Amino acid sequence: MNIQASSTNSNPSQPGFSFPAEWQPHVATWLSWPHTEASWTKERQELMFPSYIEFIRTIAxxxxxxxxxHNETVIQAAKLRLLLAGVDLTNIHLLPNPTNDSWCRDHGPAFLKNPATGERMIVNWGYNAWGGKYPPFDNDDLLPVLIAHYRNLPYVTPGIIMEGGSVEFNGAGTLLTSRACLLNENRNPHLNQAQIEDYLHKFYGVQQVLWVEDGIVGDDTDGHIDDTVRFVNEDTVVAAYETNKNDENYPILQDIHHELKQMRLLNGKQLNIIELPMPDPVVSDGLRLPASYANFYIANSAVIVPTFRCDKDQQALDILSQCFTDRPVVGIDSTDIVWGLGSFHCLSQQEPV
Known part of the structure; x- marks a missing residue:
């Protein structure tokens, strides 16, 4: 049965629904297959597809x-690419859901779960392509409802803009986000910080919202948290840091570290903060790209980390391997993917068991 609750008075947190931590078991990972030149030109798509397909193979x-x-033509083209790459299609489902772009973290469904009952539901947040930067986005905005019907899950529509990459969860009642994104006038200009926090409490089922100020240079999302700070367990984060004082990201990341040190969790504890280096700058056509090791994705089978053909790749993999001892940490080259201004976390959205 599909139930749409379009009223902002609806409150999924009241019966106990919440957004699980990413390291909790998944039924599936959702992706949106690249088929337009919205993020990558045709030439760039050919360069990025090997890494994208390796990402799919690892998750599967x-x-x-x-x-x-997007349609049957795209399904057949995707299937051919996967087969030619030797990917086992047993765990892969290609669905004819129309899309505009490929960043499923932001336009895909937010799956909630009620731990007491095992029930699941979807939050159908509004999506406007990061403040209307990249029209059209009408198909992407409709995806959560299509997926709710496909999974036969109830869904709720809060009626405001929210992107999955802008929020980070510890699975124990705490959400991390940035003011640069969520308080940007190009998202929900009619809402102040307290009002946005109220939506986060109700529709993600969290009890606490912690704010950093900004995001990294080159991030066209206005400061998504998944490029700077990520939970690796309930009370520990990895936080991107920059050692080069002449780098544009140095003062931004220093400020974030200072903010993180002031934070206290619901139990009064300070955050454990593990420094995760930034890669060497990735520049294309004079444009600084938002390359960050923090944009990793925690799949059931592995933690998948973007690498950027630089000396710091192995250091980042070693640090994350110490954080995640229950599954392998796998690096996949994201140099061509990040040309589209995102990486593996941006591309994916998990569906909890």
Missing amino acids: QGEEVCINA
Whole structure:
């Protein structure tokens, strides 16, 4: 049965629904197959597809991969690419869901779960392509409802703009986000910080919202948290840091570290903060790209980390391997993917068991 609750008075947190931590078991990972030149030109798509397909192959070793594929033509083209790359299609489902772009973290469904009952539901946040930067985005905005019907899950529509990459969860009642994004006038100009926090409490089922100020240079999302700070367990974060004082990101990341040190969790504890280096700058056509090791994705079978063909790749992999001892940490080259201004976390959205 599909139930749409379009009223902002609806409150999924009241019966106990919340957004699980990413390291909790998944039924599936959702992706949106690239098929337009919205993020990558045709030439750039050819360069990025090998890494994108390796990403799919790695996820599929431990869970379903559900891929929004624009139409039957795109489905057949995607299937051919996967088969030619030797990917086992057993766990892969290509679905004829129309899309405009490929960043499923932001336009895909937010899956909530009620731990007491095992019930699941979807939050159908509004999506406007990061403040209207990249029209059209009408198909992407409709995806959560299509997926709710596909999964036969109830869904709720809060009626405001929210992107999955702008919020980070510890699975124990705490959400991390940035003012640069969520308080940007190009998202929900009619809402102040307290009002936005109220939506986060109700529709993500969190009890606490912690704010950093900004995001990294080159991030066209206005400061998504998944490029700077990520939870690796309930009370520990990895935080991007820059050692080069002449780098544009140095003061930004210093400020974030200072903000993190002042934070206290619901139990009164300070955050454990693990420094995660930034890669060397990735520049294309004079444009600084938002390359960050923090944009990793925690799949059932592995933690998948973007690498950028630089000396710091192995250091980042070693640090994250110490954080995640229950599954392998795998690096996949994201140099061509990040040309589209995102990486593996931006591309994916998990569906909890």
